[in-house]
Amino acid sequence: MSNSMRGVYTNITKIRRTVFKEVARIAYQGGVDVDGDGVVDTDDYGWVDNLPYEIIPGDVATYRESVFIERAVVGERIRLAMGLPLQGVDKPAMLSEGVAEAAKPETYYEPPLINVISFACNACEDNVYRVSDACQGCMAHPCREICPKGAISFVDGKAHIDQSKCIKCGRCASVCPYSAIHHYERPCAAACGMNAIGSDEQGRAKIDYDKCVSCGQCLVNCPFGAIADKSQIFQVIHAIREGEEVIAEVAPAFVGQFGGKGNVDKLRQAFKELGFSGMEEVALGADLCAVQEAGDFIEEVPDKMPFMGTSCCPAWSVMAKMEFPEHAECISMALTPMTLTARLIRKQHPNAKIVFVGPCSAKKLEAQRKSVKSEVDFVLTFEEMAGMMEAKDIDYTKLAGEGSSDFEVASTDGRNFAVAGGVANAVVNAIHRDDPSRVVKVANAEGLDNCRKMMKDAVKGKYDGYLLEGMACPGGCVAGAGTLQSITKTAAMVKAYAKKSPHKNAPDDQYIDWIPELERPEDGQHVDAVAEAHDALKPVE
Structure with a gap:
């Protein structure tokens, strides 16, 4: 699995972030009064049609063979950034088609989540x-x-x-x-640990949605920018503008993503200036997840199951259950940090719209599950968040830092969930609180190819009694498709920030006793999780 372009600011990165910024800018403005009647209404969505000309001005091509193709690709990216389906160039259509529906805060993007812009694809040779x-x-x-x-x-x-x-x-x-x-090898196919990318009749990349788990590695490894996922920037900003209480929950990998060294007070101020009502760390939910998995491991391994896999990476979890259905019960059904944090927030803010902000496109997929949809209203990546900050001219590093949390700080172990090996370490430390003498063997894998090999070995009996940590992205969540900074730099900053917590291990979190209140009967449905994931991935018939 390739990571060769990660952390390098390329032309593709520039275009992607410019699209996010411009969509956010217009959304904050509430649209543009195109027809001059003094009101922004459905007749004014022509601004969408003008955006490609603002992003790609002039008549000389910069990146591709023609400026017309450049604008067409940017047009498709704008639609995806607004959660709208691709249009293609095989029939006449206004870029703004469907925008009125997308503007509704409750709108979820229509599957598929990961999309190939076919005419942007280079039809690279593969294998x-x-x-x-x-x-x-x-x-x-x-x-x-x-x-x-x-x-x-x-x-x-x-x-x-x-x-x-x-x-x-x-x-x-x-x-x-x-x-x-x-x-x-085609770079997107080489990056795909699910072998989900093949070719259409013209040799262009085509995603097999029966295999895809939305890890997003293809979209950050395509050097032509032909693969993109859908965003909810537009919908989140509309919810803010409608006066909703909108609370962000931010994944542990946030440290250093926006510059600086992970000051949470600065981040809270940034979210406040973006219009959010509050911001909490998902590391809180990571603490609860670690304790939940520790309890399951003590109770079930090896008496009820030969080994147990961690739950927090949805791409790894869905892959393992999908490809090894006879061992699906061996993958923990503990609630993920995203869901636990959302339920924790909703205890005190029952009517809030909750936005998960993180490094991961697979979390967009997880949020589409019926059992999670009611908890997490929207999912944004760090890159999409950066576009919103840029649209509002917010320089994170220059903020003074303000704001307070409804909750106490998370533990060192919870904050380290973002780095490969961090989840297993947190669970082992939580196990040792209840059973100090127990020896817990751990195996971990990064990248879905390696995760698959680990599962094959586990099924053969190599890892009986083990705790298995799977991470779809090499390096862990700090290498997610929606991250902004280099992987090694972010991993080091996350660890340094984690050490500052006054609490060392997950059981130190004061909300551990809340776990029974946060659980629901439908949470432990293994087969449904895979079925729901596929429903969210496949194009609507």
Whole structure:
């Protein structure tokens, strides 16, 4: 799984963030009075049609072969940023089509969540071996000798691979003394740990929604910006403008994402200036999740189940249950930190709209589940949040910092959920509070390919009695598709910030006793979780 472009500010990053900023700016304005009648109404949604010209001005192409394609791609990105479906370029349509419906605060985006903008796709070759100019036409010809299908011949003194015979075994590449044979993979497909990306009739990327778990790694690894997920920026800002009580719950990976060193008071002030009523750390829910999983592990492993997998990463959890249904019960059904924090907030603010802000596109998928939908109204990524801050000219680093929490601070272990290994460590420490002498063996995997290997080994009996931590993103939540900063830098900052907590372990959280009040009968439905995830992913028929 590739992470080569992560943390690098590219043209694609610039366009993506400009789209978020412009959609947020217009939403905060309440639209634009295009028809000049003094009122912003449904006749005024023509501003959407003008946005691509503001974002891509002039008549000279900067990124692609024509400025018209650039604007068309930006137009599709604008629609996705407003939670609207793609339009394509095969029929005449106004970009603003459907905006009036999207403007309603209660609107959820229509599936699918992850989308390929087909005409932006480069139709990259996938899983192909080709001979480069580095070939010296050497006398030994080891590539030809080792090929089991006779696919390699020599033309004009250079090796040539007959693609109709090649079986992609890679033996030729492994023996070439000049490393002249390269394996080409489509970057989005290489990043996909679910093998969910294939090709359409034109060779362009196509997502198999039966396999996709919305991890979002494809959309941050496509160097052409052809893959994007839908956003709820527009709907969140409309809820704020409608005077709703809107409370943000922010994932532990926030530290350093907006600059600075993770000052929570600064972040609270930023959210206040954006129009939010309040902000809480999801690390609070992480504490509760760790204690819940610790209790389940003590009670059920190994007597009722051979091993237990963590619950907090929805992409890993859905993959494990989907591909290993006979061991679905081995993946914890503890409520995720996002859901626990939302329920905690709703105890004191029953009518609030709750917005999860985090690093993850899969959390958008989780929030579509029937059992979660009533708790978490909207999901935004850090990148989408940054677009809102930019739209309001908020410089996070220059804020004085103000605001207060309804709740006490989370523990060091809860805040470390954002970094690979942090979840398992928190659960083990919570287990040792109840059973100090118990030896808890841990296995953890990052990236869905490695998570799958871990599950295969667990099913074979290699990890009997173990706690398994799965993270879809290499590095953990700090590497999520919606993050802004480099992975290693953020991981270090999260750990440093976590150490500042006066509470070391999850059981120190004063809300641990609330767990029974936050649980509901429908929470433990393994099969439903997978079915609901797929319902939220697939395009509407």
